[in-house]
Every structure is written in C-alpha cells, then in structure tokens.
Amino acid sequence: MIDTRKNSDIIKSNVRSKGGENITNIKEKILNSAINLFYKKGFEATGVREIAKKAKVSTSMINYHFGSKNGILEEIMEIFFSQMNEYLDKEHVKEKDLEIRLRLAIKSLINALRKNEKMFKIIMLHIPEENTKLVNLRAKKLKEIIFKKIWIDDFKGFENSEGIRYDIIGPALSGIIFSHFLLKDLIPQITNSNIDNEFYEVYPDYIADIYLYGVLKKLK
C-alpha cells in the first residue's frame, strides 16, 4: 500500500519534542517552508528572509529554533534518514529467493524515496561541500542504507561469481533510481511524458525487470 501523505504532513507528524507532545507550530512551518524552497531553488539560493516570509513568521525565529540557516539543513537530514530507515525496514529482507528479494528491495527503495523526494534532492544535491560535518554524515547514512538495507544482503548468492564489478552494478541501480528523483523536473521537459500515479503503478516493476534481466544475464 502506498503512503500518499505529502512531505509537509510527514514533517508535521515527526517534529515532536522528546516527550512526544507537539512542539510549537512555528518550527514545523519553518521546516516545511525551507524544504519547499531548498527543493525548488537550492540551499544557497534561498535566504532566511524568504523562508520566514513563506512560513509567515519572523526571521529571528529561524535562529531561535534552529540556531542558523545551516541548522535547518541538519534537521532536514536527520528527519530524512530516520524516515528512510523506517520505510526501508520492511518485509523484503526475509525473502529467500534472490530475484524476488532484489525486486522487493528495488520497489521498497523507490517507494521510500517517493515519500521523501524533496528532502532527498536537497540532501543529495544541496549540501555545501565545505560543510564536512554534513557531507560525512550523508556518506555514512547512505552507506548504511545502501549496504545494510538494500545491497549486501540482497546480493548474497553472487559472492562466488568471478569478475563481478560491484562498483559498477551497484551504482548503476542506484543511478537509475536516484536520477529519476533528482532529475524529475527535467524528464517532462525532455520526454513530454507525465510522472503521475499511473506512472508509478508501472515504474518499479519495469525498472526491476530491466535491471534484473540485465544483471542476472551478465552474472551467469
């Protein structure tokens, strides 16, 4: 079953204080405003005044609640990875058959990213490279997701095959899926096709077919 909640709702349900009660509404408003603007314009191109204006709060609320503009980015990263871990921790790991397990993993990754696509684009493309703290955190978390949740476990059974370039087939699969979300705005400009619900009913299995046929034949 596909979770059709939007990013904004997801933030709302996750930004809570430690006790579990809802925190002040202003923090949520700033986060949602920032996510939408960072997604659309990029982190550097978005000003704190603009974020505050769209959230209908004063600029100083950003520094009060997040410390700095960078603090918003850190919180976005925390939320994104905690959500990805939640969405990816599902049924496919128990499946014994390699092909079925990989297919489930692909679908699980696509669905999880679909629910967090704005934050995903921000984190993949808009972390300033001089922010080593966040760059390193992103690398660590991506590694965990890709290797622990998707990749290593799923590819058990190929380990004895000779000459397999995991450094190619791994990024190739990530590349198909990641670029779909990172370049989503460009696809309609180029192909004149729509990415709607109908599309996503077909897409995950179609991608899994192509990839699995290709990789399985290559590995035989």
Place this chain on the structure above:
Amino acid sequence: MIDTRKNSDIIKSNVRSKGGENITNIKEKILNSAINLFYKKGFEATGVREIAKKAKVSTSMINYHFGSKNGILEEIMEIFFSQMNEYLDKEHVKEKDLEIRLRLAIKSLINALRKNEKMFKIIMLHIPEENTKLVNLRAKKLKEIIFKKIWIDDFKGFENSEGIRYDIIGPALSGIIFSHFLLKDLIPQITNSNIDNEFYEVYPDYIADIYLYGVLKKLK
C-alpha cells in the same frame, strides 16, 4: 581513442573570436576559474570576487567580458552543447545492427560526457530555475542530443513492439549514465572504489551489457 584533454584545455581551444584568432587570455582564465568553482561549489555559492581572484584578474573583467555573472553561465552552456554535438556526431549512426548501434551510442555518450563532465554537472544541477531562458535552452538542447543523436535513431526496430514504455527505458539509460557523472564525488565516499582510467576501460561496455540484456529481454 579517448581524448584525454582536460576541461581547461578544451575551453582554451574553443574560446575564439569569430575570425578564428585567439581572444584575450583573460576571458579564458575567467571561464576556467568559473567552471571549476561552479562545479565544486555551485553557481549560487560562488561569488564573482572569488572567480576573479582565482583567475588572477580584476572583478570588473567579468562584467566587461561576460556582462554579468549569469553571462558566464550562458557561455558555459553554449560551449558545452557545441562540444557535445561535436563529440556525439560520430560513427555509430551508420551502424545497421540495433544492438551494436546502441552499444556504440552508449559508449559515445559516456566518452563525450567524460570530456565535459564539469560543464555537464553545472548545466544539469546549477542553472537557477527562475532563469527561464537558460532552463528552456537546456531542455531544447538535451532533447536534440537525446532524441536526435542517441535515442530515436537507435531504437528503430522496436517501434512495432507493444507496450514499450519509452518514457521509462529512455530515462533509465540516461539515468545510469547521467548519475554516474552527477554523483561522481559521492561514489567513492560510499563504495570505497576508485574511478580511474582502469575503471573507464571496463565501464562503458559493462553498462551497455546490463542495459542491453535487460531492455532486449524486456522487449522480446
């Protein structure tokens, strides 16, 4: 044969006045400085002072030669697409066999992007979305490359197959290749593998294998 010239040399050989003689060296220096900084930090995060400083010229030279900071971006786009057209206009279009032709097209695209990877990343990820002029130009030029040079011609022979989702298999191929270049800095952080000359001796054929096996089986 792979052209091993770097971006900086490529700019040097292409920034010429209409008569064909070399223009002033300063314009080249600014372009190369800007390409390296835009590639590394992004367009918005890079200031004109920084570009000028790295090029060892004065800030006002940017406005004199390019009109504005945006003017540099426009010139980068012009150069990139003219180079892509040059590099892609090669032998594979004449090949009759579908599989061989597609394989050659994939290798041609990878090699062309490899020679222009800095400009490619800038153009794909760092054009401000409110700059509709450049956004539209990019869409038009990408369409030309993907459909005229790579895609439509190469997929003749599939046209009568039923139920083929060109809107999926097209972006899937572009996605594998594009994301390799767009996320190049991330790959070593995640996979602990190196992207060196040895890698590129294997990579194009490996990708072509996986994709062709997958798509051909899917289409049968």
Place this chain on the structure above:
DNA sequence: GTCTATAGTCCGATAGAC
C-alpha cells in the same frame, strides 16, 4: 517565545582613471 530593528558582512555591478 516571538517580535522589530539593525549590526556587520558580502554581494553583483559600475564609474572613471589610465
């Protein structure tokens, strides 16, 4: 906790000397 006002810095662009 939330606001207004502003400090202090950096931005892109340009005037004007040579």
Place this chain on the structure above:
DNA sequence: GTCTATCGGACTATAGAC
C-alpha cells in the same frame, strides 16, 4: 582592455523590547 574604488542592496545573525 584592464585596473581600483565604491555604490546600493541583500545577506545572516543578533540585540533588545514585550
């Protein structure tokens, strides 16, 4: 054609009233 000096504005962050 290239430079130095500087304008006017936008930026992030913060001080201080309530």
